Amino acid sequence: MTWSTADIPDLTGRRALVTGATSGLGYETALELLRHGAEVLIAARNPEKAARSAADLKQASGREPIVVELDLADLTSVEKAADQVAKTYDKLDLLVNNAGVMATPYRQTADGFELQIGTNHLGHFALTGRLLPLLLKAPSSRVVTVSSFMHKTVRAIHEADFRRPEQGYSKWVAYGKSKLANVLFMLELDRRVRAAGTNLLSAGAHPGYASTHLQTHGPKLAGRSFEARIWTGINKLVAQPAAAGAWPSLYAATNPDLRPGSYVGPGFLEYRGKPAIVLPTRTAQDPALAERLWTWSVEATGVDPVLTVLR
Numbered sequence: 594m595t596w597s598t599a600d601i602p603d604l605t606g607r608r609a610l611v612t613g614a615t616s617g618l619g620y621e622t623a624l625e626l627l628r629h630g631a632e633v634l635i636a637a638r639n640p641e642k643a644a645r646s647a648a649d650l651k652q653a654s655g656r657e658p659i660v661v662e663l664d665l666a667d668l669t670s671v672e673k674a675a676d677q678v679a680k681t682y683d684k685l686d687l688l689v690n691n692a693g694v695m696a697t698p699y700r701q702t703a704d705g706f707e708l709q710i711g712t713n714h715l716g717h718f719a720l721t722g723r724l725l726p727l728l729l730k731a732p733s734s735r736v737v738t739v740s741s742f743m744h745k746t747v748r749a750i751h752e753a754d755f756r757r758p759e760q761g762y763s764k765w766v767a768y769g770k771s772k773l774a775n776v777l778f779m780l781e782l783d784r785r786v787r788a789a790g791t792n793l794l795s796a797g798a799h800p801g802y803a804s805t806h807l808q809t810h811g812p813k814l815a816g817r818s819f820e821a822r823i824w825t826g827i828n829k830l831v832a833q834p835a836a837a838g839a840w841p842s843l844y845a846a847t848n849p850d851l852r853p854g855s856y857v858g859p860g861f862l863e864y865r866g867k868p869a870i871v872l873p874t875r876t877a878q879d880p881a882l883a884e885r886l887w888t889w890s891v892e893a894t895g896v897d898p899v900l901t902v903l904r
Protein backbone atom coordinates (compact mmCIF):
# COMPACT_ATOMS: atom_id res chain seq x y z
CA MET A 594 0.00 0.00 0.00
CA THR A 595 1.32 3.46 -0.90
CA TRP A 596 -0.74 5.32 1.69
CA SER A 597 0.73 8.29 3.50
CA THR A 598 -0.67 10.89 5.89
CA ALA A 599 -1.10 13.15 2.82
CA ASP A 600 -3.98 10.81 1.85
CA ILE A 601 -5.95 11.72 4.97
CA PRO A 602 -8.99 13.64 3.71
CA ASP A 603 -9.97 17.10 4.88
CA LEU A 604 -11.53 16.61 8.32
CA THR A 605 -12.96 20.10 8.74
CA GLY A 606 -16.21 19.94 10.69
CA ARG A 607 -15.36 16.56 12.21
CA ARG A 608 -14.84 16.16 15.94
CA ALA A 609 -12.54 13.45 17.33
CA LEU A 610 -11.70 12.26 20.82
CA VAL A 611 -8.35 10.48 21.27
CA THR A 612 -7.44 8.73 24.51
CA GLY A 613 -3.79 8.64 25.60
CA ALA A 614 -2.77 11.63 23.48
CA THR A 615 -0.17 12.82 26.00
CA SER A 616 2.37 10.41 24.56
CA GLY A 617 3.37 8.05 21.75
CA LEU A 618 0.80 6.95 19.21
CA GLY A 619 -2.07 8.95 20.69
CA TYR A 620 -0.08 12.18 20.41
CA GLU A 621 0.84 11.45 16.78
CA THR A 622 -2.74 10.46 15.97
CA ALA A 623 -4.10 13.69 17.48
CA LEU A 624 -1.45 15.71 15.61
CA GLU A 625 -2.41 14.39 12.15
CA LEU A 626 -6.13 14.76 12.88
CA LEU A 627 -5.52 18.41 13.85
CA ARG A 628 -3.33 19.00 10.80
CA HIS A 629 -6.17 17.78 8.60
CA GLY A 630 -8.71 20.14 10.12
CA ALA A 631 -10.51 18.07 12.77
CA GLU A 632 -11.53 19.45 16.13
CA VAL A 633 -9.65 17.20 18.55
CA LEU A 634 -10.40 16.42 22.18
CA ILE A 635 -7.47 14.86 23.98
CA ALA A 636 -8.55 12.77 26.94
CA ALA A 637 -5.84 12.45 29.57
CA ARG A 638 -5.43 11.53 33.23
CA ASN A 639 -2.63 13.93 34.11
CA PRO A 640 -3.68 17.60 33.76
CA GLU A 641 -0.10 18.99 33.63
CA LYS A 642 0.98 16.50 30.99
CA ALA A 643 -2.23 17.17 29.08
CA ALA A 644 -1.59 20.94 29.13
CA ARG A 645 1.98 20.39 27.85
CA SER A 646 0.79 18.06 25.08
CA ALA A 647 -1.97 20.50 24.10
CA ALA A 648 0.61 23.31 23.82
CA ASP A 649 2.96 21.09 21.77
CA LEU A 650 0.12 19.96 19.51
CA LYS A 651 -0.93 23.56 18.95
CA GLN A 652 2.60 24.57 18.08
CA ALA A 653 3.06 21.65 15.67
CA SER A 654 -0.34 21.89 13.97
CA GLY A 655 -1.42 25.50 14.39
CA ARG A 656 -4.66 24.28 15.95
CA GLU A 657 -5.50 23.96 19.62
CA PRO A 658 -6.86 20.67 20.97
CA ILE A 659 -9.33 20.61 23.86
CA VAL A 660 -8.32 18.74 27.01
CA VAL A 661 -10.77 16.39 28.71
CA GLU A 662 -9.76 14.89 32.05
CA LEU A 663 -10.10 11.11 31.94
CA ASP A 664 -8.61 8.30 33.98
CA LEU A 665 -9.53 5.04 32.29
CA ALA A 666 -8.56 3.15 35.44
CA ASP A 667 -11.43 4.79 37.32
CA LEU A 668 -14.99 4.21 36.10
CA THR A 669 -16.26 7.29 37.94
CA SER A 670 -13.75 9.40 36.00
CA VAL A 671 -14.91 7.75 32.75
CA GLU A 672 -18.51 8.63 33.58
CA LYS A 673 -17.58 12.25 34.42
CA ALA A 674 -15.55 12.68 31.23
CA ALA A 675 -18.29 11.23 29.03
CA ASP A 676 -20.93 13.39 30.75
CA GLN A 677 -18.82 16.49 30.23
CA VAL A 678 -18.35 15.72 26.54
CA ALA A 679 -22.04 14.88 26.09
CA LYS A 680 -23.11 18.15 27.78
CA THR A 681 -20.72 20.27 25.73
CA TYR A 682 -21.03 18.83 22.23
CA ASP A 683 -23.85 17.95 19.85
CA LYS A 684 -22.04 15.06 18.13
CA LEU A 685 -18.82 13.07 18.03
CA ASP A 686 -17.51 11.80 14.69
CA LEU A 687 -14.54 9.76 15.84
CA LEU A 688 -13.42 8.02 19.00
CA VAL A 689 -9.91 6.58 19.09
CA ASN A 690 -9.56 4.12 21.96
CA ASN A 691 -5.79 4.30 22.07
CA ALA A 692 -4.54 4.75 25.66
CA GLY A 693 -2.90 1.79 27.30
CA VAL A 694 -0.44 0.32 29.74
CA MET A 695 1.76 -2.73 29.16
CA ALA A 696 3.34 -5.38 31.36
CA THR A 697 2.66 -3.60 34.61
CA PRO A 698 3.28 -5.28 37.98
CA TYR A 699 0.06 -6.46 39.63
CA ARG A 700 -1.99 -3.35 40.38
CA GLN A 701 -5.70 -2.63 40.58
CA THR A 702 -7.87 0.06 39.10
CA ALA A 703 -9.98 2.28 41.38
CA ASP A 704 -12.78 -0.28 40.92
CA GLY A 705 -10.62 -3.28 41.86
CA PHE A 706 -9.90 -4.68 38.38
CA GLU A 707 -6.46 -5.85 37.24
CA LEU A 708 -4.82 -2.67 35.89
CA GLN A 709 -4.14 -3.72 32.29
CA ILE A 710 -7.54 -5.23 31.48
CA GLY A 711 -9.14 -2.45 33.55
CA THR A 712 -7.43 0.37 31.65
CA ASN A 713 -7.01 -1.08 28.17
CA HIS A 714 -10.38 -2.82 27.86
CA LEU A 715 -12.91 -2.02 30.62
CA GLY A 716 -12.18 1.73 30.68
CA HIS A 717 -12.58 1.95 26.91
CA PHE A 718 -15.63 -0.31 26.95
CA ALA A 719 -17.34 2.05 29.43
CA LEU A 720 -16.17 5.18 27.59
CA THR A 721 -17.43 3.91 24.24
CA GLY A 722 -20.74 2.85 25.74
CA ARG A 723 -21.26 6.22 27.37
CA LEU A 724 -20.29 8.15 24.22
CA LEU A 725 -22.40 6.04 21.84
CA PRO A 726 -25.42 8.39 21.87
CA LEU A 727 -23.14 11.26 20.81
CA LEU A 728 -21.40 9.12 18.18
CA LEU A 729 -24.77 8.13 16.76
CA LYS A 730 -25.70 11.79 16.33
CA ALA A 731 -22.93 12.24 13.74
CA PRO A 732 -23.91 11.51 10.13
CA SER A 733 -21.22 8.84 9.91
CA SER A 734 -19.03 8.07 12.89
CA ARG A 735 -16.18 5.70 13.76
CA VAL A 736 -14.71 4.00 16.77
CA VAL A 737 -11.12 2.83 16.33
CA THR A 738 -9.79 0.53 19.03
CA VAL A 739 -6.03 0.05 19.26
CA SER A 740 -4.83 -3.48 19.97
CA SER A 741 -1.48 -5.19 19.56
CA PHE A 742 0.34 -8.05 17.88
CA MET A 743 0.52 -9.38 21.45
CA HIS A 744 -3.14 -10.38 21.29
CA LYS A 745 -1.79 -13.37 19.35
CA THR A 746 0.04 -14.69 22.41
CA VAL A 747 -3.11 -15.74 24.29
CA ARG A 748 -5.83 -18.20 23.33
CA ALA A 749 -8.52 -17.47 25.92
CA ILE A 750 -10.05 -14.90 28.18
CA HIS A 751 -12.36 -15.41 31.17
CA GLU A 752 -14.31 -13.14 33.46
CA ALA A 753 -11.87 -14.12 36.23
CA ASP A 754 -9.12 -12.33 34.27
CA PHE A 755 -10.69 -9.02 35.32
CA ARG A 756 -9.56 -9.75 38.88
CA ARG A 757 -6.43 -11.01 40.63
CA PRO A 758 -5.67 -14.53 39.36
CA GLU A 759 -5.92 -17.28 41.95
CA GLN A 760 -2.51 -18.61 40.98
CA GLY A 761 0.33 -16.31 39.98
CA TYR A 762 0.15 -13.19 37.86
CA SER A 763 1.93 -12.88 34.54
CA LYS A 764 2.22 -9.28 33.39
CA TRP A 765 2.66 -10.39 29.77
CA VAL A 766 -0.29 -12.79 29.79
CA ALA A 767 -2.43 -10.04 31.36
CA TYR A 768 -1.33 -7.59 28.64
CA GLY A 769 -2.04 -10.16 25.90
CA LYS A 770 -5.51 -10.74 27.31
CA SER A 771 -6.26 -7.02 27.48
CA LYS A 772 -5.28 -6.69 23.82
CA LEU A 773 -7.30 -9.78 22.86
CA ALA A 774 -10.23 -8.08 24.61
CA ASN A 775 -9.65 -4.97 22.45
CA VAL A 776 -10.10 -6.97 19.22
CA LEU A 777 -13.04 -9.02 20.54
CA PHE A 778 -14.73 -5.77 21.61
CA MET A 779 -14.02 -4.00 18.31
CA LEU A 780 -15.57 -6.88 16.31
CA GLU A 781 -18.54 -7.32 18.65
CA LEU A 782 -19.23 -3.58 18.49
CA ASP A 783 -19.10 -3.86 14.69
CA ARG A 784 -21.66 -6.69 14.69
CA ARG A 785 -23.97 -4.90 17.13
CA VAL A 786 -23.97 -1.47 15.50
CA ARG A 787 -24.56 -3.03 12.08
CA ALA A 788 -27.40 -5.20 13.41
CA ALA A 789 -28.95 -2.08 14.95
CA GLY A 790 -28.71 -0.32 11.56
CA THR A 791 -26.59 2.56 12.85
CA ASN A 792 -24.23 4.83 10.95
CA LEU A 793 -21.27 3.91 13.13
CA LEU A 794 -18.23 1.98 11.88
CA SER A 795 -16.09 0.03 14.32
CA ALA A 796 -12.52 -0.80 13.28
CA GLY A 797 -9.27 -1.83 14.91
CA ALA A 798 -5.60 -1.03 14.49
CA HIS A 799 -2.22 -2.01 15.84
CA PRO A 800 1.13 -0.25 15.37
CA GLY A 801 3.54 -3.18 15.12
CA TYR A 802 6.46 -2.08 17.22
CA ALA A 803 6.86 1.66 17.81
CA SER A 804 9.16 3.58 20.11
CA THR A 805 6.96 5.14 22.81
CA HIS A 806 6.74 5.23 26.59
CA LEU A 807 4.73 2.01 26.62
CA GLN A 808 7.77 -0.22 27.09
CA THR A 809 9.24 1.76 30.01
CA HIS A 810 6.06 2.54 31.97
CA GLY A 811 5.70 -0.99 33.45
CA PRO A 812 9.33 -1.31 34.60
CA LYS A 813 9.20 2.20 36.10
CA LEU A 814 6.02 1.34 38.00
CA ALA A 815 7.82 -1.72 39.39
CA GLY A 816 10.82 0.45 40.38
CA ARG A 817 13.09 -1.28 37.83
CA SER A 818 14.86 1.68 36.23
CA PHE A 819 17.61 -0.51 34.73
CA GLU A 820 15.03 -2.55 32.81
CA ALA A 821 13.45 0.70 31.62
CA ARG A 822 16.84 1.84 30.27
CA ILE A 823 17.30 -1.48 28.45
CA TRP A 824 13.91 -1.03 26.80
CA THR A 825 14.87 2.49 25.72
CA GLY A 826 17.99 1.04 24.07
CA ILE A 827 16.04 -1.75 22.35
CA ASN A 828 13.51 0.79 21.09
CA LYS A 829 16.27 2.89 19.53
CA LEU A 830 17.60 -0.15 17.70
CA VAL A 831 14.51 -1.94 16.41
CA ALA A 832 11.32 0.08 16.84
CA GLN A 833 9.82 2.37 14.24
CA PRO A 834 9.12 5.99 15.21
CA ALA A 835 5.86 6.71 17.05
CA ALA A 836 4.64 8.74 14.05
CA ALA A 837 4.83 5.64 11.83
CA GLY A 838 3.24 3.55 14.57
CA ALA A 839 0.19 5.83 14.38
CA TRP A 840 -0.36 5.22 10.65
CA PRO A 841 -2.62 2.15 11.09
CA SER A 842 -4.79 4.07 13.58
CA LEU A 843 -4.98 7.06 11.23
CA TYR A 844 -5.79 4.85 8.26
CA ALA A 845 -8.54 3.09 10.23
CA ALA A 846 -9.85 6.45 11.47
CA THR A 847 -9.97 8.28 8.16
CA ASN A 848 -9.88 6.00 5.11
CA PRO A 849 -13.19 6.60 3.33
CA ASP A 850 -13.29 3.09 1.82
CA LEU A 851 -12.58 1.13 5.00
CA ARG A 852 -14.87 -1.84 5.52
CA PRO A 853 -16.60 -2.18 8.89
CA GLY A 854 -14.75 -4.46 11.29
CA SER A 855 -11.41 -4.03 9.51
CA TYR A 856 -8.22 -4.52 11.46
CA VAL A 857 -5.27 -2.45 10.25
CA GLY A 858 -1.59 -3.03 11.04
CA PRO A 859 1.80 -2.31 9.52
CA GLY A 860 2.27 -4.03 6.15
CA PHE A 861 5.80 -5.39 6.67
CA LEU A 862 5.38 -8.55 8.78
CA GLU A 863 2.90 -6.59 10.93
CA TYR A 864 6.02 -5.13 12.48
CA ARG A 865 6.59 -1.84 10.70
CA GLY A 866 5.78 0.23 7.64
CA LYS A 867 2.76 1.37 5.68
CA PRO A 868 -0.70 0.32 6.87
CA ALA A 869 -2.41 -2.77 5.50
CA ILE A 870 -5.50 -4.79 6.34
CA VAL A 871 -4.33 -7.63 8.62
CA LEU A 872 -6.06 -10.51 10.36
CA PRO A 873 -6.60 -11.01 14.07
CA THR A 874 -6.30 -14.55 15.45
CA ARG A 875 -9.12 -17.07 15.24
CA THR A 876 -9.72 -16.62 18.99
CA ALA A 877 -10.06 -12.87 18.51
CA GLN A 878 -12.62 -13.48 15.76
CA ASP A 879 -14.73 -15.88 17.85
CA PRO A 880 -18.21 -14.27 18.07
CA ALA A 881 -19.33 -16.47 20.98
CA LEU A 882 -16.32 -15.44 23.05
CA ALA A 883 -16.87 -11.80 22.07
CA GLU A 884 -20.46 -12.00 23.23
CA ARG A 885 -19.40 -13.47 26.57
CA LEU A 886 -16.77 -10.77 27.02
CA TRP A 887 -19.41 -8.15 26.25
CA THR A 888 -21.75 -9.54 28.92
CA TRP A 889 -18.95 -9.71 31.52
CA SER A 890 -17.91 -6.15 30.63
CA VAL A 891 -21.45 -4.83 31.05
CA GLU A 892 -21.63 -6.49 34.48
CA ALA A 893 -18.20 -5.20 35.49
CA THR A 894 -18.66 -1.59 34.36
CA GLY A 895 -22.40 -1.10 34.80
CA VAL A 896 -22.48 0.35 31.27
CA ASP A 897 -24.65 -1.39 28.68
CA PRO A 898 -23.77 -0.04 25.24
CA VAL A 899 -26.38 -2.16 23.45
CA LEU A 900 -29.25 -0.61 25.39
CA THR A 901 -27.75 2.80 24.75
CA VAL A 902 -27.77 2.14 21.00
CA LEU A 903 -31.34 0.92 20.96
CA ARG A 904 -32.72 3.56 23.31
Ligand SMILES: NC(=O)c1ccc[n+]([C@@H]2O[C@H](COP(=O)([O-])OP(=O)(O)OC[C@H]3O[C@@H](n4cnc5c(N)ncnc54)[C@H](OP(=O)(O)O)[C@@H]3O)[C@@H](O)[C@H]2O)c1
Nearest residue numbers: 613615616617618664665666692693741802803805806807
Ligand atom coordinates in the same frame (compact mmCIF):
# COMPACT_ATOMS: atom_id res chain seq x y z
N1 LIG B 1 4.28 1.16 21.12
C1 LIG B 1 4.09 -0.05 20.63
O1 LIG B 1 5.00 -0.69 20.08
C2 LIG B 1 2.75 -0.68 20.72
C3 LIG B 1 2.58 -1.97 20.21
C4 LIG B 1 1.34 -2.56 20.23
C5 LIG B 1 0.25 -1.86 20.74
N2 LIG B 1 0.43 -0.63 21.26
C6 LIG B 1 -0.75 0.05 21.82
O2 LIG B 1 -0.77 1.40 21.45
C7 LIG B 1 -1.50 2.16 22.40
C8 LIG B 1 -0.74 3.44 22.73
O3 LIG B 1 0.45 3.12 23.40
P1 LIG B 1 1.82 3.90 23.17
O4 LIG B 1 2.77 2.94 22.59
O5 LIG B 1 1.59 5.18 22.50
O6 LIG B 1 2.26 4.10 24.71
P2 LIG B 1 2.58 5.40 25.58
O7 LIG B 1 3.55 6.28 24.91
O8 LIG B 1 2.95 4.86 26.93
O9 LIG B 1 1.18 6.14 25.68
C9 LIG B 1 0.13 5.57 26.42
C10 LIG B 1 -0.90 6.65 26.67
O10 LIG B 1 -1.97 6.07 27.44
C11 LIG B 1 -2.23 6.92 28.55
N3 LIG B 1 -2.80 6.20 29.68
C12 LIG B 1 -2.29 5.16 30.37
N4 LIG B 1 -3.09 4.82 31.39
C13 LIG B 1 -4.15 5.67 31.34
C14 LIG B 1 -5.30 5.85 32.14
N5 LIG B 1 -5.54 5.11 33.23
N6 LIG B 1 -6.17 6.83 31.80
C15 LIG B 1 -5.96 7.62 30.74
N7 LIG B 1 -4.87 7.51 29.95
C16 LIG B 1 -3.97 6.55 30.26
C17 LIG B 1 -0.88 7.51 28.90
O11 LIG B 1 -1.06 8.65 29.72
P3 LIG B 1 0.16 9.21 30.63
O12 LIG B 1 0.95 10.09 29.72
O13 LIG B 1 -0.55 9.95 31.72
O14 LIG B 1 0.94 8.03 31.11
C18 LIG B 1 -0.35 7.83 27.50
O15 LIG B 1 -0.90 9.02 27.01
C19 LIG B 1 -1.72 1.23 23.59
O16 LIG B 1 -3.06 0.77 23.57
C20 LIG B 1 -0.78 0.07 23.33
O17 LIG B 1 -1.24 -1.14 23.88
C21 LIG B 1 1.64 -0.02 21.25
